[in-house]
Amino acid sequence: xxxxxxxxxxxxxxxxxxxxxxxxxxxxxxxxxxxxxxxxxxxxxxxxxxxxxxxxxxxxxxxxxxxxxxxxxxxxxxxxxxxxxxxxxxxxxxxxxxxxxxxxxxxxxxxxxxxxxxxxxxxxxxxxxxxxxxxxxxxxxxxxxxxxxxxxxxxxxxxxxxxxxxxxxxxxxxxxxxxxxxxxxxxxxxxxxxxxxxxxxxxxxxxxxxxxxxxxxxxxxxxxxxxxxxxxxxxxxxxxxxxxxxxxxxxxxxxxxxxxxxxxxxxxxxxxxxxxxxxxxxxxxxxxxxxxxxxxxxxxxxxxxxxxxxxxxxxxxxxxxxxxxxxxxxxxxxxxxxxxxxxxxxxxxxxxxxxxxxxxxxxxxxxxxxxxxxxxxxxxxxxxxxxxxxxxxxxxxxxxxxxxxxxxxxxxxxxxxxxxxxxxxxxxxxxxxxxxxxxxxxxxxxxxxxxxxxxxxxx
Numbered sequence: 001x002x003x004x005x006x007x008x009x010x011x012x013x014x015x016x017x018x019x020x021x022x023x024x025x026x027x028x029x030x031x032x033x034x035x036x037x038x039x040x041x042x043x044x045x046x047x048x049x050x051x052x053x054x055x056x057x058x059x060x061x062x063x064x065x066x067x068x069x070x071x072x073x074x075x076x077x078x079x080x081x082x083x084x085x086x087x088x089x090x091x092x093x094x095x096x097x098x099x100x101x102x103x104x105x106x107x108x109x110x111x112x113x114x115x116x117x118x119x120x121x122x123x124x125x126x127x128x129x130x131x132x133x134x135x136x137x138x139x140x141x142x143x144x145x146x147x148x149x150x151x152x153x154x155x156x157x158x159x160x161x162x163x164x165x166x167x168x169x170x171x172x173x174x175x176x177x178x179x180x181x182x183x184x185x186x187x188x189x190x191x192x193x194x195x196x197x198x199x200x201x202x203x204x205x206x207x208x209x210x211x212x213x214x215x216x217x218x219x220x221x222x223x224x225x226x227x228x229x230x231x232x233x234x235x236x237x238x239x240x241x242x243x244x245x246x247x248x249x250x251x252x253x254x255x256x257x258x259x260x261x262x263x264x265x266x267x268x269x270x271x272x273x274x275x276x277x278x279x280x281x282x283x284x285x286x287x288x289x290x291x292x293x294x295x296x297x298x299x300x301x302x303x304x305x306x307x308x309x310x311x312x313x314x315x316x317x318x319x320x321x322x323x324x325x326x327x328x329x330x331x332x333x334x335x336x337x338x339x340x341x342x343x344x345x346x347x348x349x350x351x352x353x354x355x356x357x358x359x360x361x362x363x364x365x366x367x368x369x370x371x372x373x374x375x376x377x378x379x380x381x382x383x384x385x386x387x388x389x390x391x392x393x394x395x396x397x398x399x400x401x402x403x404x405x406x407x408x409x410x411x412x413x414x415x416x417x418x419x420x421x422x423x424x425x426x427x428x429x430x431x432x433x434x435x436x437x438x439x440x441x442x443x444x445x446x447x448x449x450x451x452x453x454x455x456x457x458x459x
Contacts, residue, residue, distance in 0.1 A: 002254040004040030004224040011043040013228030016237040020052040030268040031071035038256035046079030050087040054439045062424040069108030076110040083116040084123040088431040089341040093405040101130040115141035117342040120376030121161045122400045132166045140167035143337035144174040149380045156194045169198040175339045176297045177204030181216035188220035200224035206293040210239035231273040235287035302343040325350040332386045334378030373397035
């Protein structure tokens with residue numbers, strides 16, 4: 001049997017440990033080597049990369065993608081897409097979703113992993129349809145979690161629906177690393193019996209289960225596993241690529257990854273890892289094993305952002321209280337899987353509850369929208385008393401929220417005439433208006449400086 005590897009260092013490994021603060025120029029020198037490693041795919045885009053490029057790194061995320069594509073012509077490039085949320089934190093109209101998928105593929109993406117935070121298939125349909133239409137590989141993802149209402153039968157039902165929509169593979173997306181080896185074996189086995197599609201398993205090392213979980217998943221027939229090169233592995237990131245390749249090789253599994261090339265990649269990233277630890281960009285807490293994750297179910301990216309949020313508020317001493325409050329908020333809200341954007345919403349609300357000393361005294365607009373039904377159908381009903389406390393008499397939306405949204409791409413494009421250079425800029429603005437606007441202004445200033453420098457005569 002053959003096992004394929006998806007390398008996550010350019011996206012999830014970086015996001016989980018370093019809050020996605022890895023700029024393009026840091027990893028550019030190693031891309032050609034990575035292109036020769038034999039990876040099934042390299043996850044390099046989507047998730048938080050889009051937001052962080054614009055907000056913190058002063059990078060055009062579309063240009064980053066094009067550069068990676070040019071440097072890695074022989075490797076499939078993969079991205080993470082939040083279904084109807086795209087890369088933002090709310091639902092977008094169908095025309096925007098379709099345009100985003102179209103341009104993602106045209107700029108270099110081969111595989112789009114599409115998930116919904118609530119596992120509501122209505123929020124996956126359009127993105128999957130457009131991915132297939134554009135000739136790319138649509139990978140439908142289960143947002144894995146455990147709760148009284150999440151069962152293998154429900155996950156199998158979702159996968160069957162995604163297969164009907166046209167996905168080419170299925171991913172079990174265990175964003176918190178809580179899937180045990182037994183659960184992995186049982187769920188992969190169930191999916192293999194139910195759908196005739198390759199199965200990819202994605203987990204995190206936070207509670208220390210990852211290596212065992214992958215081994216049992218492969219034994220059950222998993223075709224692909226997501227790993228991170230060792231310097232950016234472990235803790236809230238994925239298990240190490242080299243370690244899994246070594247172990248599976250000893251068991252006789254066929255693999256395409258080249259061990260010597262993997263060592264070269266690891267040697268490149270080690271000093272970057274050490275630099276980020278020294279600067280505080282990587283917090284040692286994110287690199288440690290934390291079995292409390294089995295209770296709190298907090299995914300890697302959420303944990304690092306939760307720590308960062310509390311530090312900015314000078315309230316890191318409240319971390320344990322926030323961790324305890326998180327599963328309580330999750331139960332109140334109908335047991336949503338903790339994955340973007342619901343992970344951020346639940347985490348922020350837990351912090352607000354702890355800092356205010358009173359539950360739901362302060363409630364953000366995102367939680368109000370969630371309780372109105374704008375994010376889809378919750379796995380279990382929202383606690384009616386909590387919903388009443390948050391919404392009052394505001395009516396709840398019935399049906400698919402995106403059906404109530406007016407098309408906005410062409411309208412926004414017209415409004416940005418003279419500001420947006422291309423359709424990609426328009427999508428950046430739709431996803432993050434204020435951040436994109438600031439980036440456009442910064443980019444224009446940099447371009448004007450270059451022009452001024454080149455036309456001024458030398459002294």
